Amino acid sequence: MTSAAERPLLFLDVDGPLIPFGSPAGAAAPVEWAGPRPFIWVDDEINAVDRQWAEAAHPGPYLLHRVDPAEGLTDADFAVLAVTARSFGG
Numbered sequence: 810m811t812s813a814a815e816r817p818l819l820f821l822d823v824d825g826p827l828i829p830f831g832s833p834a835g836a837a838a839p840v841e842w843a844g845p846r847p848f849i850w851v852d853d854e855i856n857a858v859d860r861q862w863a864e865a866a867h868p869g870p871y872l873l874h875r876v877d878p879a880e881g882l883t884d885a886d887f888a889v890l891a892v893t894a895r896s897f898g899g
Contacts, residue, residue, distance in 0.1 A: 846869060
């Protein structure tokens with residue numbers, strides 16, 4: 810069994826993935842990172858800068874998953890997140 814300290818974290822943006830509202834208005838600034846714990850970041854504003862930051866700043870496994878803000882989270886998104894979480898040990 811995976812301990813709580815080893816389980817992947819989930820960063821979930823609300824306005825877009827959970828509350829569909831239309832087209833994205835810009836990119837969110839990435840946050841500073843505290844260790845190698847796996848994480849999944851679900852957002853409607855993930856861009857190349859966010860991907861570059863994650864690659865450079867995070868030594869552990871991660872997934873940056875962009876959700877279409879006009880649709881919100883779909884069954885296909887949940888399937889990707891579930892497979893990824895299991896592959897990270899969660």
